[in-house]
């Protein structure tokens with residue numbers, strides 16, 4: 001069994017080459033028209049070298065019981081060819097109705113390809129690989145004898161034409177008492193007429209099915225589980241809740257069943273799902289068959305949903321992974337029967353849809369920008385367009401003067417208000433740290449012995465500088481003054497503790513900020529191991545705070561000045577890097 005890398009964990013990251021199944025790095029192949037009773041075949045359009053990956057054998061995953069049922073159904077339905085392939089543990093892939101070009105690989109007793117079992121993201125997959133060099137134009141074949149025994153082809157007359165042909169397809173010669181499963185009698189083989197006997201393979205020529213196919217193909221974890229008509233079997237493969245609901249609300253071809261299902265779909269449509277799942281949901285909306293269904297989606301505020309989701313994708317704009325979803329969301333927007341009124345009515349709590357759209361017009365991705373521009377041009381009047389652009393410009397300059405550049409300009413969260421630019425993140429008083437716990441609030445004043453007079457350091461240490469995050473320091477003089485007053489009356493121990501707490505909070509904020517700035521896959525690895533992260537933080541506190549505390553004890557100040565913040569930042573980055581390469 002071979003194992004494919006998961007780029008999230010592989011040290012090579014996105015550059016990892018061992019991801020051919022996941023990326024569908026298939027060879028350039030095409031369908032061969034039928035020339036005899038063997039039917040269609042598959043040929044390569046390029047020279048293949050021994051060991052080259054041809055493609056994955058995909059189809060519906062079924063169990064033996066379903067296999068037995070389908071075999072009878074197909075035979076009784078008059079099918080000439082069978083497309084079952086055993087995987088393991090009584091499971092089979094059936095590529096009869098859904099699959100890719102690999103289903104046209106014919107059997108040969110002298111094959112030029114073989115099948116291999118691969119583990120891809122924890123799933124067992126079957127890949128077809130070249131056994132030898134094959135020239136462009138050559139037919140690709142593999143020996144069915146083990147893998148395709150599920151078709152019970154062991155008694156099917158082989159027509160591979162190789163000198164060493166065994167005469168039948170399968171691992172064993174047919175027994176005298178075995179039923180001959182050969183679909184054609186010898187006479188009908190002689191009378192074989194491809195035009196009459198070999199109907200065009202429906203799933204290739206039918207646009208409808210092809211659409212469904214491409215929809216399902218967008219799955220990486222679901223490559224072989226091509227939209228199960230049999231939910232039970234999909235469940236065997238660990239179907240997610242979203243997939244289950246999608247199965248329920250869509251037809252076998254992935255089309256939404258009714259207007260009632262619009263709400264079901266919208267209910268589960270949010271950005272917390274995996275990219276793959278969001279992609280599946282988006283595909284269903286993109287494939288809405290009627291205008292009335294599209295209108296139903298508008299009535300149920302799909303624009304609001306899309307805006308919130310697009311805002312998240314845009315927030316992650318450094319991470320190119322989200323671009324396809326952002327583009328798709330814009331495609332959905334463009335596909336809806338919008339009007340100026342509808343657009344102007346749509347809004348979220350933070351901003352209206354029109355302003356949000358205009359914010360995407362200067363997105364760094366040209367495709368996103370042009371899609372957004374297209375929708376604006378079509379649905380926004382030029383006056384409104386101008387007015388909103390002007391507002392945005394004002395908002396941007398207001399923010400610039402507010403000091404957004406104080407923190408790293410290339411990191412930070414998106415402000416979510418639709419201007420398409422990222423605003424540097426400032427520590428917030430009410431910030432919830434993802435797993436460090438909430439920032440401690442000031443402890444209650446201590447009862448007991450009279451307090452010693454405040455140390456000069458406490459006075460000399462304007463609490464505004466310890467308590468205020470740097471970005472807000474200059475903007476918050478009044479509250480700083482208020483805090484200073486309170487600090488003067490406090491126990492120095494309390495002041496010290498409070499200063500440390502506040503300082504720690506800022507350090508945490510910096511770390512968190514930096515962690516969020518990392519590539520998604522790195523952060524995921526890091527966040528998964530909370531214990532390790534705690535150790536990192538504690539180390540940081542010890543290292544950075546130690547000096548500050550010493551300074552404070554000698555009567556100096558604890559200030560969260562810019563240099564210190566960048567020191568913490570630098571240390572964090574170095575540490576995260578170590579962590580990343582060691583994990």
Ligand SMILES: C[S@@+](CC[C@H](N)C(=O)[O-])C[C@H]1O[C@@H](n2cnc3c(N)ncnc32)[C@H](O)[C@@H]1O
Nearest residue numbers: 038039040081082103104105106107158159160
């Ligand atoms: C996986 S399909 C291959 C594609 C098929 N030829 C078609 O037109 O769709 C397997 C079926 O192709 C036919 N087939 C493949 N290789 C064959 C061979 N060497 N001799 C006779 N029939 C073959 C059999 O009908 C078998 O059930």
